[in-house]
Amino acid sequence: MASLDQKSPNVLLQSLCCKITGKSEADVAHQFQYAVRVIGSNYAPTIERDEFLVSEKIKKELLKQRREGDAALFSELHRKLQTQGVLKHRWSILYLLLSLCEDPKKPSSRVPVCSYGSLFAQALPRDVHSTPFYYARPQSLPLSYPERSAAAHNSSMATSGISSMGVFSINGPGPTPPSLLTGPGPQAVGESMRGSRLAWTVPVSGSPSGAAAAPRPPSGPSASPATKAPNRPRRDGDGSAEIGEAALVRDLLYVFQGIDGKFIKMSSPENSYKIDPKVPLCKSLRDTSSRLAELGWLHNKIRKYTDSHSLDRAFGLVGQSFCAALHQELKEYYRLLSVLHAQIQVEDDHGVNDSMDSSLTLRRLLVWTYDPKVRLKTLAALVDYCQGRKGGELATAVHAYGKTGDPHMRALIQHILSLVSHPILNFLYRWIYDGELEDTYHEFFVASDPTVKTDRLWHDKYSLRKSMMPSFITMDQARKVLLIGKSINFLHQVCHDRTPPGKIMPSSKSSDSPKDATELFTDLEGAFQSKIDDAYFETSKYLLDVLNKNYQLLEHLQAMRRYLLLGQGDFIRHLMDLLKPELVRAATTLYQHNLTGILETAVRATNAQFDSPEILKRLDVRLLEVSPGDTGWDVFSLDYHVDGPIATVFTRECMSHNLRVFNFLWRAKRMEYILTDIWKGQMCNAKLLKSMPELSGVLHQCHVLASEMVHFIHQMQYYITFEVLECSWDELWNKVQQARDLDHIIAAHEVFLDTIISRCLLDVNNRSLLNQLRAVFDQIIEFQSAQDTLYRSALEELQLRVQYEDKKRQRVAMGEWGVTAEQEAAENKRVQEYKDTIPKMCSQLRLLTHFYQGIVQEFLRLLMTSSDESLQFLSFRLDFNEHYKTRDPSLRPSLGATRGRRSSNI
Secondary structure, eight states: OTTSOTTOHHHHHHHHHHHHHTOOTTTTHHHHHHHHHHHHSOOOOSSOOOHHHHHHHHHHHHHHTTOHHHHHHHHHHHHHHHHSOSOSOHHHHHHHHHHHHSOTTSOOOOOOBOOSTTSOSSOBOTTOOOOTTTTOOOSOOSSOHHHHHHHHTTOOOOOSSOTTSOOOOOOSSSOOOGGGOOSOOHHHHHHHHHHHHHTSOOOOSOOTTOOOOOOOOOOSTTSOSOOOOSSOOOBOTTSOBOOOHHHHHHHHHHHTTTOOOSSEEEETTTTEEEEOTTSOOOHHHHHHHHHHHHHHHHHHHHHHHHHHHHTOGGGHHHHHHHHHHHHHHHHHHHHHHHHHHHHHHHHHHHTOOTTSTTSOOHHHHHHHTHHHHHHHHHHHHHHHHTTTOOHHHHHHHHHHHTOOSOHHHHHHHHHHHHHHHHHHHHHHHHHHHHOOOOOTTSOSSEEEOTTSOGGGIIIIIEEEOGGGOOTTSOHHHHHHHHHHHHHHHHHHHTSOOOOOHHHHSOOOOSOOOHHHHHHHHHOTTTHHHHHHHHHHHHHHHHHHHHHHHTSOHHHHHHHHHHHTTOOOHHHHHHHHHHHHHHHTSBGGGOOHHHHHHHHHHHHHHSGGGGSOHHHHTTEEEEEOOOOTTOBHHHHEEEEEOOOTTHHHHSOHHHHHHHHHHHHHHHHHHHHHHHHHHHHHHHHHHHHHGGGOGGGHHHHHHHHHHHHHHHHHHHHHHHIIIIIIIIHHHHHHHHHHHHOSSHHHHHHHHHHHHHHHHHHTTOSSTTHHHHHHHHHHHHHHHHHHHHHHHHHHHHHHHHHHHHHHHHHHHHHHHTTSOSOOHHHHHHHHHHHHHHHHHHHHHHHHHHHHHHHHHHHHHHHHHHHHTOSOHHHHHHHHHHTTTOHHHHHOGGGSOOHHHHHHHHHHHO
16 A cells, blocks of 8 residues: 555545544455445436535525524635636535535434325435436446345445435335334434445444444445344254345345345346245245346336437437336336335334334235336336337337226326327427428428429428328328428428418417327317317418419419410411411421511410410420421420429429320311311312312212311310310319318319320320321321312313413404314313323222221220220210211120120219
């Protein structure tokens, strides 16, 4: 020791031990070892670390002693001490001063209060919150069991965080009132409390063993389980001493805290506490001790879970709340152990033996630990079920355990659920009232993707994380919660609306207490549903008002109906008339700026000019990708530019669908336009070609084929315009007028486009029908070309004949022969050559008619086999007089087949 530094902590500590006990260094070895272990431990204090509270207690103590001047001086010194950083642990110093100023001979006057369930009539004082093992317990004890047994022999009291309690006892198996306390007077109690502060007691006489009492370490929850037995041990048949019940009770108090006792230790292979088989013990005590030891196993299971997750930040706020709830239950459990330990100390100090009624026996311990054991079993099962879960999934697991018929267990689970669901409630309030999502550990059932850009905020940025959705929240409620926060963020980030959320809807308090969380979540159909509905209706209504008033959402929707879906008839007709000279050219020779100028001319010349400038500036021309042989009709398309908030409704996919529908409608409208030109040509040329009777047959064929095509196109246009577009638009408009949120409008618009695409034969299922319809369109274009060729050649022949007759009349008027024989022969030859081309034209028209009717018949056959009733009715209108059925027997389905199709549709 001489070689060590005299200021070394070890040297100073050993000197302090020698000074207090008055013994030499060799005689204080056990006390020194225990002091080193206590100083090096991380025991938590048994009172609250409140510096202000301790200082106020000191001042009150000074005032009680009528030392007002000292109280004022202490207050001033404490204030100066707070302004300086000399001491880091001012609370510890003040608490030491407060402890030193207490009179050890004065008994405690604090009134015990029941702390664990309804089992106890007397319990801990108000400043005692837990045992030293609540925050951390020692992993190992330096002293072995023999050393601790020798050091603890004849000990009478210990420091354990219960040293400031009033002295009380447990009488019988049930709760006992404070009046049943037994023992020596206040003097003896004061001596005992003084011993607890010094960490050992003064020697006492009257030990049952008759040996001299030696200084000993404390026998509290952190002390050795080896203590003296107040009764004389019995001996079994082979002469070995049987362990007394009091020793087992002391051993079990350590087992309850997860610490191996002297006789009961944890068996790793069996994962349970076992009594050493070599220990002489009767079967009844062994069985009872094994039943009680289960409490320690349950404690270890719960404590292992909390220790492994309490410092894990990735476990999240919900998980930490769950650990806090488990800590609260363990805290109450430790209070029970403190009461039981204090009872043993009272028995030791008062010399109570096993035969007295006030002694703590294994049977009484069974009664006292029955309810805690049931609670710990529930908690242990809950811990097992919650392994690997976090966030809302953890709340779901806790909620599932609350479905029990035991009211006490249901109350326990309800209390834990209130703490676990409190962070979820905070998440929910921040989301629905402020639009903020602070979910660092992905615990909330609303997920956010920060990589999504603003234009896709509504569709892709926020979504439901179904794995984290608590079971006590329905899917409809979760969808509304998602929409509320999404609407607030959409207003701020996309609509650039700076209205505070508090003005959009009446805000609720942002953070309710756990009790409020419990009441709210237990009334899902009442208060909780009301809060969600109020926030949902107010936010959605405000968002729709902003979109309709500031961004003219409904006006843009109507504009797309008029221009992209050809609802503005006068504009479309005039645009076709203006575009015809340009679109008949090759697609590679078109220029977009020329077409844009024609579009503006058509707008100014029709009722479209009265539309809003905001709408007209978005209308534009678009040229599709050019393929070899395409004309302007094949690549021309109208376009409607969307941006900002309205682009959320009219997404790229929706505009792509609109473009497909426009191209189909534009092509069908072109067929109508072509047939109109064909009819006009026939009407205009009918009188002119009367002088050519040889053309009557071929012209009749043209008229018949044109009539068939006109009937087909008119029926298709009626079907597309009225049965598809108008009916679908009426449904869309009604849904939009009744929509309660933006999602309803988006969904209604998507259904509208899907319906149009399906009924216009643009989907995958109707591809064969669309191919046949396009073939019909191609035949119409080919027929136009054939008729134009026929009329062009006929008119040329008619002009030549008229010129021949004019020359003939002129010659006769001049007194000459009208024609010579050579001229007449040449004319007759030419006329005959023309007449020889007529059969070729007739055969060409017959072939065209045959192909057209074959395509129409196949189209009708596909319509009749379609599952869509509207398409089946279309086939009846196209062949209303059964013209095609007479030509094709396959178009005459049997009665049974017709009934079969109808029943399948039903």
